[in-house]
Amino acid sequence: MQAQQMLPIEEFGLAVGLRLPWRASKCTVNEVSKTIHLWITNQGLATAEQRRLWFAPKAARAPSKITSAEDKQWRHVDCMTYSCVVHTCDPLQPDDHELDWLGLPNSPFTKCLAKRIFQLLMEGVDMQVICEVLRIPFAELWKFKFDLDNGLLNFEYQPSVRRRAKFQSESQPPAAIQAAAPDAKAVETAILVPDVSDPVWEHLITGKLSIDIKTLSLQLLLTKLRQQVSQLQSADVKIMKLRELHRYVERHQRVLGHELAQLKPF
Template sequence: MKLEELLHHTLAIHAPWHIARVRNDLGKNQIDIWVSREAQRSGWFFTARSAPEQGRESVWRHINIGNARCIVHAVIPGEADSADLQWLGETDQPFTRAFARQIAGMFMQGVSFASVCALLDLPVADLWKFKHRLDNGKSGLSGPGSASDSISARIPAPNDPIWEELLSGNLQLDIRILSLKLLLTKLREQFAIISDGEVRTLKAHELQRYFTRHEKMLSHELAQLAQN
């Protein structure tokens, strides 16, 4: 199997899209891939000619290929055409959809911000930009992230509707722990402006993780959850 064929298979790039160019000399442990689509246009003498997608090229970090960072270069097509393309990213977003889902899954598992940067070889600025856009409802996720099961029987599972009830404000608790008050206030502000269902799920996981980590000092709050 040729390199281009292997990359097509690995990155799930299918016709009419194809890898037009590959370089491995633009950064240490980095593979840059240019993806283009052959768009049909009318030509002279009743013939049809193919031309590459026109527009401004965007660049996204994609899921690693082995130990190498994968950088995708492409022109964003129309929204209807690009909805299912996981190797593409949103405008002004540093990551492809597939890589964004991988990162979101790590956050759902409770991996710290610093650890995500270290494990995926990510610049702090890029990850901060990504998380900031999620928190402010400016970006979404196109697929589900990984979910972790609750360890304690006292704490509802991450996908329990009670967490979204708390985040939406439909469920109110008498909270005695200041750090929980501050966290819940922040998450509710974010939740109110986030429309993407999967990013909302990410926020629910974040709240559930807090309860899991601080279970011993949240007996008062957990007793109220048990009544709902």
């Protein structure tokens, strides 16, 4: 039986998504916490490789790069059943923070993981569920969402196929809803909540539409969302706030009859 060989550290880095000139320089595994710590660098090869260039002309010698003393780290996407934390001691340029395997200076997540979290938030996944699925601390996710709410982060939202299909089904005309749900009371409730794409939600969240609100929780949520939207520069984050308001109304529509009666689809 032929023995299997371990991947060299550089090839392991490529396997988890690194692209040249970045490479993995060190890797440790904590079996207790099921965590992989991966150190990466954009320097040249190790000293053993550089020795081959000692007798080469000076112009052919690889220039050495100085690393910083600070060990910067970000949580990356999982590797199999292990959490993955990326480290680097290299001095970084502003463009480096846009790489998928690195993150912003004040962010706990790499760009790749941050985009996945943003996608889940836009799809309406509960924050506690995101923490459990991705195995990330709630405090770090809360800070991430806080930065989103205040326009400090910007991502492009791409609705999933399942979500697009759901929106299409939600935008069926009343006749189609009647055929799918013969119960008159259920049809009336479904029609009362406008589709998430209806302009009524934007008019409501931007203050263009004012309604009489008797439910305190809705009043508090709408006040918070209006304040956040007024400070946002990202259209995608604004959409996320609209979806948050729409999900709240959908979940509590039984006690929001007074408010829903005032929401007329545009």
